[in-house]
Amino acid sequence: MMTTLCLREITPANFDAAIGLRVRPDQEHLVAPVVKSLAEAYVYPGTAWPRLILDCDRPVGFLMAFFDIDWKGVGTGTDIRSGLWRLNIADGEQGRGYGRFAVESVAAEIRHRGGTRLTTTWHPGTGGPEGFHLGLGFRLTGETSGGQAVGELDLRWALWIECEISQPGLRVKLRFSSPEGA
Numbered sequence: 001m002m003t004t005l006c007l008r009e010i011t012p013a014n015f016d017a018a019i020g021l022r023v024r025p026d027q028e029h030l031v032a033p034v035v036k037s038l039a040e041a042y043v044y045p046g047t048a049w050p051r052l053i054l055d056c057d058r059p060v061g062f063l064m065a066f067f068d069i070d071w072k073g074v075g076t077g078t079d080i081r082s083g084l085w086r087l088n089i090a091d092g093e094q095g096r097g098y099g100r101f102a103v104e105s106v107a108a109e110i111r112h113r114g115g116t117r118l119t120t121t122w123h124p125g126t127g128g129p130e131g132f133h134l135g136l137g138f139r140l141t142g143e144t145s146g147g148q149a150v151g152e153l154d155l156r157w158a159l160w161i162e163c164e165i166s167q168p169g170l171r172v173k174l175r176f177s178s179p180e181g182a
């Protein structure tokens with residue numbers, strides 16, 4: 001399935017499709033609407049990396065990454081981070097691997113830019129995306145940001161291998177991750 005997935009820059013041609021993406025109504029408190037993210041991308045053009053997620057030509061989600069921000073905002077330049085700012089998989093499109101694809105795509109872009117970790121934040125609590133992030137290998141850093149939990153994926157070692165076996169629906173997943181403290 002992954003070969004059908006791609007990211008696209010937001011353009012006049014796909015702007016309406018992007019802002020029309022909606023998460024489930026019960027998830028609206030978990031993530032800002034796409035239109036707000038695009039307004040932020042306009043204000044922070046050097047930092048924000050907004051992309052439409054397409055399955056073939058069908059818009060299924062939106063992500064916005066951030067690159068090289070001074071995390072604590074104190075101007076010392078000692079804690080520069082990159083990561084995933086927003087992730088909205090559309091109502092009716094969840095549970096099909098699009099969220100995983102989004103995280104892997106941002107990880108690849110950070111690696112390409114020479115980074116070794118992917119930071120993100122999420123709304124803690126029931127019904128939120130914590131299980132999604134922890135399942136992908138994120139570790140809680142113990143920090144909070146704007147009331148959200150902060151998680152980090154170590155890109156030096158994180159690697160997923162998935163293969164389809166001839167048995168329909170059977171999937172084998174091997175995960176290699178760094179030892180504690182590596």
Ligand SMILES: CC(C)(COP(=O)(O)OP(=O)(O)OC[C@H]1O[C@@H](n2cnc3c(N)ncnc32)[C@H](O)[C@@H]1OP(=O)(O)O)[C@@H](O)C(=O)NCCC(=O)NCCS
Pocket residue numbers: 023024027030031085086087088089090093094095096097098099100101121122123127128129130131132135
């Ligand atoms: C959280 C979200 C991004 C997940 O996207 P998705 O496309 O449904 O996730 P995937 O299909 O790629 O799932 C990948 C894995 O995570 C698991 N998973 C997905 N959502 C989960 C959740 N809420 N809790 C626990 N596990 C979850 C899947 O079962 C799958 O596991 P598997 O590989 O072992 O089968 C999506 O539900 C969403 O947009 N939620 C609303 C907004 C939000 O919370 N955004 C994230 C923070 S800004």
